[in-house]
Amino acid sequence: MPAPVIVARDLVKRYGEFAAVDGISFEVAPGESFGLLGPNGAGKSTTMRMVGAVSTRTSGELSILGLDPDAFGPEIRSQLGVVPQSDNLDTELRVRENLLVYGRYFGLSGKLVAKRADELLAFAQLEEKGKAKVDSLSGGMKRRLTIARALINDPSVLLLDEPTTGLDPQARHILWDRLFRLKEEGTTLLLTTHYMDEAEQLCDRLVVVDKGAIMAEGTPAELIRRYSSREVLEVRFGSDRNVEVAERLSGIGERAEVLPDRILIYSDNGEAELERITDAGLHPITSLVRRSSLEDVFLRLTGRSLIE
């Protein structure tokens, strides 16, 4: 087992009294794709900025590539690719220029940067856009350009903070495809997301984060097995009746969650539970049986939805 690329132990970041990150510990192995899953404000971005050797930690241990970010910030950052939550491309420069300028920050020669810029524009499917203004790009294209920029130094670790937030489904799938290729090439990925499908697609292993602390850790499948049932039955009786009906549903399924708009019933056999409900004379307006997801894990752990 090779030494981990990232080691965080009891990592804390305080802003005054408020602890944005409150004792997080995790390790990421080389080539692994590791996710931080949690709602907005959980401390994911702050964690990312500490791992990115930008934000200084208040306490705890942190080592990236075997180095302490307090002393070796530039060294660590030279090996990272960073895709921040909001794009910070230079809108006063053209698309390709953004890559050229950024590559120089790593002390790379102009010639090498120019060569990589062209390769990365192709990778990001932006060959035609090299001379375009940044502001003329769509949201998805800007994200891909930001990812291309993050790869200009051929990083060993790629940090992605909410990489697909705000993108339409098609743009997300293109992006996932690019990230998946990087993963196949052996790049270590650390990503935050509040989309469970994204976490399931891209993460080998993840931690569920809420209020600055880790609630659970494991592979997506493990977490689902541990904290949820195989299937989930979703029934809707109308927003005013859900709570009242829920009381009469006790004993059906392993567990139930009552949300404002629907009731979730956890069971290994959703269809069977639905039958028991109708047998009891209750007729939901709509019903749906689906497989458990990380969303259910999160709901179980925190009592709240991921996207609020």
Add this chain to the structure above:
Amino acid sequence: MSEIASAGRGAPKGRLETPATHAASGTTARALAAARMPRRWGAWYVALHRFRVMKSYTGTVVVAGIGNPLIYLYALGVGLATIVDANAGDQDVGGVSYLVFVAPALLASAAITVSSEEFTYPIMLGYKWNPTFTGMSASPLRPTQIVDGVVISVSIRMLVNLVLFFLLIVIFGAAPSPAAFLMVFAGLLGGLAFGAVLMAYTSTLEDDAGQLAMVMRFIVLPMTLFSGTFFPLSTFPIWLQWIGWISPLWHGTELARVFSYGYAEPIWLTIVHVAYLVALIVVGWVWARRISVRRLGR
């Protein structure tokens, strides 16, 4: 895509060929080698970036850099001068023609104008509106290098403007002293002294709720009027002269006059001009660097 220019021959090859050697020890060595160039030259990389941005308005810089001096030198040094020289005689402006008197001041003002352009909105842009500084701070660059790079790029741009201005003054025949070329550096000192403090102040702004416009209106404009630019500071009542004494523009202007036509002032005062301007540059620069570390490292 694996060779890093600065990594040297001894550094391990990239991950594409050998994903298994991706172990920390190899990448640690690679990291230590790869940061050498950015640690040394980072500020210059930022300056190169700024130049690339400035390139998009080179036209404006050159046209304004030649056009403004032309207009001011002609309007004040030739137009207004005919009235001033005819009525006041030579005594009131230190024994030289009004054109010679006003030219170094106009040059010093031009440096202040560059400062108020380059150390306000571009700084706000970098921290907030189009946070390129945040982007830079994710690279091996350190926050202080970002500040240094901005200062380097603006200094060079200012120098270009000042040299153009000086050449026009020479063409107007308004630089009698052989040491007149030194007024370029007087202008640079004055411009950077104001600019460094302005940059630090702008860096503290979380948002621009009109503060920068206020700076232009209530600091830059009065400073231009009350810094002995168009007439000697001594013509003001003593209770207004303090504005000149604290104004980097006044110190820059007086220094430029010393070089331009050997304006007679005690040598200690010349030393004070230089010392004051250098002190402002140091204070502003150090302050701006500290803010950058705090603001980008949150």
